[in-house]
Each structure stands twice: as structure tokens, then as C-alpha cells.
Amino acid sequence: MRDWVRRPAIIAEGLVKRYGTVTAVDQVSFEAAPGTVLGLLGGNGAGKTTTIAMLLGLLIPDSGRITVLGHDMATDRFAALARMNFSSPYVSLPHRLSVRENLTVYGHLYGVRGLSRRIARLAEELELGPFLDRPAGQLSAGQKTRAALAKALINTPEVLLLDEPTASLDPDTADRVRGWLERYRDETGATVVLASHNMAEVERLCSDVVMLKHGRVVDRGAPAALIGRYGRQDLEQVFLDIARGTGVAAGGGS
Numbered sequence: 001m002r003d004w005v006r007r008p009a010i011i012a013e014g015l016v017k018r019y020g021t022v023t024a025v026d027q028v029s030f031e032a033a034p035g036t037v038l039g040l041l042g043g044n045g046a047g048k049t050t051t052i053a054m055l056l057g058l059l060i061p062d063s064g065r066i067t068v069l070g071h072d073m074a075t076d077r078f079a080a081l082a083r084m085n086f087s088s089p090y091v092s093l094p095h096r097l098s099v100r101e102n103l104t105v106y107g108h109l110y111g112v113r114g115l116s117r118r119i120a121r122l123a124e125e126l127e128l129g130p131f132l133d134r135p136a137g138q139l140s141a142g143q144k145t146r147a148a149l150a151k152a153l154i155n156t157p158e159v160l161l162l163d164e165p166t167a168s169l170d171p172d173t174a175d176r177v178r179g180w181l182e183r184y185r186d187e188t189g190a191t192v193v194l195a196s197h198n199m200a201e202v203e204r205l206c207s208d209v210v211m212l213k214h215g216r217v218v219d220r221g222a223p224a225a226l227i228g229r230y231g232r233q234d235l236e237q238v239f240l241d242i243a244r245g246t247g248v249a250a251g252g253g254s
């Protein structure tokens, strides 16, 4: 295999972001290998959304460096952005446009070929049919989340950043969306960064996780390795140990 094939899809090195006196992200580094799902975990205010916003180039780090698909996001971000996409509960689709119109606008922005077919496929897989022609502003929270996921997938991104993608979905829909994300990753080889508070979801989808606390990386590893190191049954218990400072991890930390 050639070197460029093995190169991490995402490299974050020493990221720092301050909002006034708050250091939201403090010397955070990680890598995501191509075709993997990296979980960004941490309690409320740990710095997950800020990190994702920096990966997207929406926020400029105060220091540190981000490379996505070989492109330095400080100097060459547009080449990478065309091959990326994201969904976030903090970014709504334009309210007055229908879901179909939204997907059409974003599809054109990304230069998607065969756009009608792509929209039809996403509508089928994410079950958008019943509200495809309704204004995005009139949807329920769960319907908005699915529409936002469709927008995030419109350009078949190689790097997909998902901030709490199943937070407002009912358990059945959330499970189906997870299955769909797994298939998407398997079929396309996309690299995914997933910020989530759902530890069962993270265990299922992520090959690696980065645990953040107060903007710093406090542990990292494969879910099974972390569970083993903390002597726990599942990632939820590991999360609680880290959040409350009660866990004793063997040979861990960073």
C-alpha cells in the first residue's frame, strides 16, 4: 500500500481555542485513519463542538494545526471542504425551503452529479418521503435531524463530522440511522468523527475514542481497550469514571 493511502484522513495537532478567558480546547491532538469512526466524548462543555467547528474551518484555532485529506486547513481548506460535510444540532437548514429544496441547493453547492437520484436515495434510506416537500422549519426535531443527515451526506463526503447525530431520534430510528452510517462507512470508506453522549452508540460505531474534559484530552483508545483498562463492563461506566475522576485506569491517560 502506498504511503498516501495509509496517511491519516484527519490530523489534529496541538489545537487550542479560547473564548475570552475560557479555554474551550487546550492542546488537543488526535488522528483518524481512513475508513474509521473516531468518537469525541466528554461532558457538557468539554470542547467537542468547538473541536468539530475547527475541523470544519468554521472556527480558526488560536494555535495548532489541522490536516484533512492531506490539506492544511489553514491554507488549503477549500480543497478539503469539497470532500467533507457535517451535521450539527446547532446549524439548522434554511427554514422556509422544503427539505427537497434544501437538498437541491446544497447538492448544487457541492456540484453533485445525478442530484435527483441522490436525493431520492437519501430520502428512501433516511425515510424522508413523508416530509420531503414540507418546509424544514415545520418539522419535528427528529425529522429535522434526519433531514440534516441527508444534507450531510448529499456530496457522499469522504470525511463526515457528526455532532450528536441521533440525539433527538426515537430508539428505533436512531438504531436504523446507526446501521445506515455503518453501511455508508463500509461502502464508501469514509472517515467519520462522531461527537456523542450515547455510549452504546459510540461502542457500536467507533474504532477509537478521544475523551475530553475541560478542553483537554484525558484518555483515548479503542472502546474495548478503555473498558478493559478501567476494569468496567461498558463505556458508559468508563465515561462516568473519567467525568467524576473515580476511575483507576491501568497504563492509560495521555
Ligand SMILES: Nc1ncnc2c1ncn2[C@@H]1O[C@H](COP(=O)(O)OP(=O)(O)OP(=O)(O)O)[C@@H](O)[C@H]1O
Pocket (backbone or CB within 6 Å): 019, 022, 023, 024, 042, 043, 044, 045, 046, 047, 048, 049, 050, 051
Ligand atoms: N461562542 C462562545 N463564546 C464563549 N464561550 C463559548 C462559546 N462556545 C463555546 N463556549 C465555551 O467553550 C466550552 C466548550 O464548549 P463546546 O460547545 O465546545 O462543548 P461541548 O463538549 O460540545 O459541550 P456539549 O456536550 O454541552 O454540547 C464551554 O465552556 C462553552 O461554554
